[in-house]
Amino acid sequence: MKVFAKRMLRRRSRAAAVPGAELAASAELTPSIVPVIRRADRFSVQDLMVEASYGVGARPSRLVMTTLGTVLGIASLVVTIGFAQTAAGQISNQFDAVSATQVMIEPASTRNSSGNEQATGRLPWDAPERVNRLAGVERAGLVAEVDAEDQLVTSVPVNDPSAAQTLSPAVIATSPGLLAAVRGQVVTGRYFDVGHDERADRVVVLGARAAEGLGINRVDSQPSIFIGEVPYTVIGIIDGVERRANLLDAVIVPLGTARADFGLTAPTELHVQIDVGAGTLVARQAPIALDPNAPENFTVQAPAAASSLQDNIQADINIVFLTLGILALLAGGLGIANVTLLSVMERVGEIGLRRALGATKRDIARQFIVESAVIGLLGGLIGSALGVFAVVVVSLLQGWTPILDPFVAIGAALLGTVVGLAAGAYPAVRASNIEPITALRGGT
Amino acid sequence: MIAAPVVELVNVTRSFPGPPEVQALKSVNLRVERGDYLSIVGPSGSGKSTMLNLLGLLDRPSVGEYHLDGRDTSLLDEKQRAIVRGGTIGFVFQAFHLLPHRTVLDNVLLATLYSGVPRAEREDRARAALDRVKLNHRLDFLPGTLSGGERQRVAVARAVVASPELLLADEPTGNLDEATGGEVMDLFEELHADGLTLIVITHDQAVSDRAERRVRITDGRLSELS
Numbered sequence: 165m166k167v168f169a170k171r172m173l174r175r176r177s178r179a180a181a182v183p184g185a186e187l188a189a190s191a192e193l194t195p196s197i198v199p200v201i202r203r204a205d206r207f208s209v210q211d212l213m214v215e216a217s218y219g220v221g222a223r224p225s226r227l228v229m230t231t232l233g234t235v236l237g238i239a240s241l242v243v244t245i246g247f248a249q250t251a252a253g254q255i256s257n258q259f260d261a262v263s264a265t266q267v268m269i270e271p272a273s274t275r276n277s278s279g280n281e282q283a284t285g286r287l288p289w290d291a292p293e294r295v296n297r298l299a300g301v302e303r304a305g306l307v308a309e310v311d312a313e314d315q316l317v318t319s320v321p322v323n324d325p326s327a328a329q330t331l332s333p334a335v336i337a338t339s340p341g342l343l344a345a346v347r348g349q350v351v352t353g354r355y356f357d358v359g360h361d362e363r364a365d366r367v368v369v370l371g372a373r374a375a376e377g378l379g380i381n382r383v384d385s386q387p388s389i390f391i392g393e394v395p396y397t398v399i400g401i402i403d404g405v406e407r408r409a410n411l412l413d414a415v416i417v418p419l420g421t422a423r424a425d426f427g428l429t430a431p432t433e434l435h436v437q438i439d440v441g442a443g444t445l446v447a448r449q450a451p452i453a454l455d456p457n458a459p460e461n462f463t464v465q466a467p468a469a470a471s472s473l474q475d476n477i478q479a480d481i482n483i484v485f486l487t488l489g490i491l492a493l494l495a496g497g498l499g500i501a502n503v504t505l506l507s508v509m510e511r512v513g514e515i516g517l518r519r520a521l522g523a524t525k526r527d528i529a530r531q532f533i534v535e536s537a538v539i540g541l542l543g544g545l546i547g548s549a550l551g552v553f554a555v556v557v558v559s560l561l562q563g564w565t566p567i568l569d570p571f572v573a574i575g576a577a578l579l580g581t582v583v584g585l586a587a588g589a590y591p592a593v594r595a596s597n598i599e600p601i602t603a604l605r606g607g608t
Numbered sequence: 609m610i611a612a613p614v615v616e617l618v619n620v621t622r623s624f625p626g627p628p629e630v631q632a633l634k635s636v637n638l639r640v641e642r643g644d645y646l647s648i649v650g651p652s653g654s655g656k657s658t659m660l661n662l663l664g665l666l667d668r669p670s671v672g673e674y675h676l677d678g679r680d681t682s683l684l685d686e687k688q689r690a691i692v693r694g695g696t697i698g699f700v701f702q703a704f705h706l707l708p709h710r711t712v713l714d715n716v717l718l719a720t721l722y723s724g725v726p727r728a729e730r731e732d733r734a735r736a737a738l739d740r741v742k743l744n745h746r747l748d749f750l751p752g753t754l755s756g757g758e759r760q761r762v763a764v765a766r767a768v769v770a771s772p773e774l775l776l777a778d779e780p781t782g783n784l785d786e787a788t789g790g791e792v793m794d795l796f797e798e799l800h801a802d803g804l805t806l807i808v809i810t811h812d813q814a815v816s817d818r819a820e821r822r823v824r825i826t827d828g829r830l831s832e833l834s
Binding site: 202204205206207208211215218222513514516517518519520521522523524525526527599600601604605 | 657660661664666667686687690691693694695699701702703705707709710718719721722723724725726727766778
């Protein structure tokens with residue numbers, strides 16, 4: 165008995181040296197008697213991913229069949245959304261940027277008794293500021309025809325009797341913001357600004373064709389032109405005015421200059437650049453903003469709203485395809501669930517083994533859930549890629565511009581993962597509830 | 609206080625609620641000291657599976673206490689039991705249970721995933737364990753290409769790679785012929801000689817006879833054989 169006790173003591177001291185050491189650390193903190201193991205050393209996320217990837221890759225042919233449903237579902241969703249976006253792009257291309265976003269307002273006119281046109285309203289000088297406050301208005305600018313018919317516009321005030329009589333370019337006055345409102349570009353030099361306008365500086369900007377006619381192609385030498393006898397400094401040349409192309413043939417002066425030099429009494433047109441689809445709204449509100457007492461004294465040319473019928477048809481098509489896509493996705497999810505369940509049943513032995521090796525139920529569940537999520541992600545990625553490819557190919561064949569939000573492609577791939585996760589939940593629970601010893605003794 | 613044995617069952621009863629209620633183990637007392645080599649024999653249906661479940665921390669006793677390596681296992685929750693199982697007990701099964709799509713080395717590494725072997729040591733230890741069972745020339749083979757005896761040796765390597773306190777073998781030679789079964793038993797004796805505590809559960813008298821100490825389980829009751 166004494167000998168036995170001595171042997172036990174020796175063993176005890178040896179035992180204390182090995183597992184007892186780690187035990188002591190944990191015993192202080194918790195009543196637990198489990199050895200302390202660093203998180204990173206026991207079935208970390210990295211281990212989980214490696215194990216799951218082996219599970220996914222073990223049967224490639226089955227993997228293909230499993231992902232097929234998800235691939236089809238995700239692809240049809242991406243195609244549907246892609247075509248909807250592409251078609252929407254086509255529609256707004258038809259209402260191309262200029263005509264869909266340009267509004268012109270003129271004073272209304274009536275015929276007087278002698279048959280002449282007579283304006284009944286008058287555009288205020290601050291019209292651009294007034295309409296700029298409206299929702300949907302981007303920019304605005306005023307245009308006024310200057311009556312300078314009797315004054316010749318020349319680059320040199322020389323009376324050359326041998327030169328052919330040429331039609332002198334028209335003189336037009338604009339507000340400083342007009343160029344942007346009609347989407348013109350400055351070819352060289354600059355457009356005049358508010359300062360020129362307020363001081364009534366004698367500066368002009370030439371339309372490209374007018375500049376050509378006057379023989380001016382650069383402004384760094386500060387060339388001058390003469391309107392009648394009065395010299396004006398050319399500060400810029402413009403081009404690309406799509407909406408009011410006659411500006412290209414004109415000599416453009418600031419409104420303030422035109423009032424001072426030519427006795428201009430009122431602007432003739434207000435050009436407004438608006439957001440797509442804001443036409444109806446701006447057409448209703450702009451006259452009120454211009455003259456709250458007599459909004460009827462203006463005529464407005466605004467783009468029509470897009471056909472609502474077209475929208476409805478588009479929406480119907482979308483719903484049909486989205487429904488099909490979701491159905492395909494559901495079928496895909498069921499496919500994943502089914503195959504994962506089958507795989508759980510086949511791998512009962514492996515599950516039992518892992519439990520025996522120290523895996524918790526949670527570890528097992530996580531592994532199967534990650535496996536099915538990876539299958540879903542694969543399906544999502546492939547489906548998303550196929551969908552994008554289909555949209556691009558069809559658009560190419562139809563001569564459309566393919567438009568697809570990149571987030572749709574990414575989101576669709578992630579949706580595949582979500583489907584995989586959802587589909588894997590039940591099989592994972594089944595797997596985690598398998599009795600280890602039954603599984604281990606059952607053969608396989 | 610006397611030193612803790614590796615396994616100590618005190619009045620353990622495991623009953624499965626009926627009807628009729630079945631008592632698979634009846635008031636079992638068992639004490640396995642460090643370095644012991646014990647065999648548990650019994651016909652099928654005698655309670656061997658239940659015994660294996662309990663010893664392997666895969667099941668809890670209905671009544672009684674199970675001290676593993678000096679710790680009262682009834683205080684542990686499921687997760688802690690899994691961690692203790694991974695770090696303290698190595699299993700060898702009749703059906704080997706090697707993963708067919710993974711190499712021999714991977715199969716051994718599997719046991720290090722759950723038992724908390726530091727990542728940097730895992731591969732070295734797996735190679736060392738395979739050295740020990742003399743399979744270092746088969747590292748990259750798939751289990752399907754190995755003989756039965758080799759497969760069981762891989763399983764033994766897997767069982768010892770995490771340096772368990774206790775090796776539980778369940779019918780380790782049941783799927784092997786006499787010669788290869790003998791090899792596996794020789795391997796067990798070597799491990800035992802190195803100080804490993806071994807419990808072999810079997811119905812095979814020849815296997816049982818090689819253990820130092822034998823107990824018989826009949827109808828849920830344990831009796832010591834001399």
